[in-house]
């Protein structure tokens with residue numbers, strides 16, 4: 001499923017009408033009916049519904065929704081919040097159909113009168129403004145949104161909650177806080193941004209008849225369950241351990257032996273054939289006690305942290321993951337540089353490895369094989385030399401620019417993880433929950449990703465599937481045995497088997 005910007009959505013709409021011959025009024029009818037169908041699943045016939053209608057096409061959808069629900073016997077009042085002359089085009093046509101059907105329309109003259117009605121409503125349908133919103137909300141929308149937000153009513157937004165921008169980059173806005181948003185045709189970028197996503201509540205996408213081939217292929221899409229099921233690695237009955245990849249994991253330190261142990265265990269649980277750990281000798285007893293299946297290579301250390309070069313032939317491995325629990329000692333930086341310059345296999349860099357890499361990002365351009373960086377927003381902001389809020393205001397654009405200019409795969413982690421390929425293609429993987437907001441989750445992800453990179457033809461697919469397995473495992477576990485509060489990274493590793501049994505079929 002594609003994720004669209006407002007411009008991409010408008011272009012799709014225009015091309016569907018101009019080139020495919022779709023009729024704008026028919027699309028609006030389809031949109032309104034599709035939303036009404038979803039509303040019906042959530043409301044009872046004895047509940048009092050208010051539909052709030054604005055000036056544009058979002059308001060036009062509102063006339064269709066109100067008419068459709070009234071046709072079916074629901075208790076609905078439609079309120080037009082703007083003067084008559086503002087309603088134009090397809091929206092005006094649907095207003096006339098609504099009135100022609102004999103239904104009553106309330107006009108906003110005095111906000112307190114509407115507020116008294118809103119106090120009585122069980123359900124408020126927000127068809128005020130859609131993706132056409134510009135700047136801060138003007139009167140009366142600012143007052144109405146503020147009032148609706150503090151009512152007890154169940155709030156359903158049409159396409160996008162009023163006031164919320166569709167695109168990234170706008171951080172100052174007043175938005176309607178929806179409980180549920182029925183998104184028309186394709187999710188907008190703001191569904192996946194941390195400062196806008198909470199306004200949507202639960203969301204679903206409805207199809208309204210826009211022909212997919214008239215959508216100029218956007219650069220962003222959403223990773224979906226069916227894609228994961230089709231592309232997760234399958235075990236060949238005649239395989240041997242070498243078939244599934246020999247991974248080298250470099251990291252861990254005397255005071256942080258756990259990270260690399262989590263990564264190595266997660267890699268083996270995710271199907272890797274062999275996992276070899278390069279960690280300081282002082283950390284190895286602790287690492288091996290958590291993952292006896294892993295082997296080790298000798299590594300020099302200073303003060304319990306990796307130091308100097310590794311005496312390892314990297315060509316013996318199929319991929320390398322680097323940085324988890326490594327520590328930030330200057331002495332460890334040499335290893336990161338060595339791997340970047342000498343390892344002719346895919347390399348994933350996480351955590352402290354990213355801290356070291358920051359000092360010599362120019363090496364990325366010289367690599368012949370894929371490099372994968374897996375920063376959380378703090379690490380990404382550090383790589384870019386900007387603040388976390390600056391990054392989160394435009395994560396798609398910042399991530400794309402970084403991945404393209406450095407020629408890397410970028411896994412920008414978060415509730416919606418944005419995976420960017422070196423050509424700028426972006427996929428959002430949005431599974432998981434706040435059970436993952438705990439130290440160690442990222443180390444587990446690195447191990448999963450390492451294993452999948454070794455078992456997949458496509459790096460992008462491997463990264464999407466790895467994030468999918470990670471998030472879905474958290475969802476499966478917190479739906480049953482665990483809660484989001486008590487889930488540990490180690491539980492996640494043991495829970496991977498449940499995800500593989502569910503999705504790798």
Ligand SMILES: NC(=O)C1=CN([C@@H]2O[C@H](COP(=O)(O)OP(=O)(O)OC[C@H]3O[C@@H](n4cnc5c(N)ncnc54)[C@H](O)[C@@H]3O)[C@@H](O)[C@H]2O)[C@@H](O)CC1
Pocket residue numbers: 013024025027028031054055056057058059060061090128129130131132133134135136137138139141158159160184
């Ligand atoms: N072909 C169609 O008819 C379709 C229409 N769709 C609906 O149409 C919507 C987009 O329609 P529009 O482009 O008319 O956009 P809106 O419905 O968001 O309305 C834009 C209008 O709102 C007013 N406005 C903008 N910013 C404002 C602010 N800050 N404060 C107060 N008023 C403001 C302006 O008068 C502007 O012209 C979508 O979100 C969707 O709901 C979809 O159903 C797709 C198909």
Ligand SMILES: Nc1ncnc2c1ncn2[C@@H]1O[C@H](COP(=O)(O)OP(=O)(O)O)[C@@H](O)[C@H]1O
Pocket residue numbers: 351375376413414415416417431432433434435436437438439440441442443444445470
């Ligand atoms: N609230 C959340 N919802 C969904 N996923 C989350 C949430 N918080 C964290 N995650 C996921 O958990 C992982 C955390 O990684 P990271 O911050 O590197 O953790 P650590 O380094 O402590 O192991 C990422 O994959 C991230 O996407």
Ligand SMILES: [K+]
Pocket residue numbers: 058126127128129130157158159160161162
């Ligand atoms: K809306």
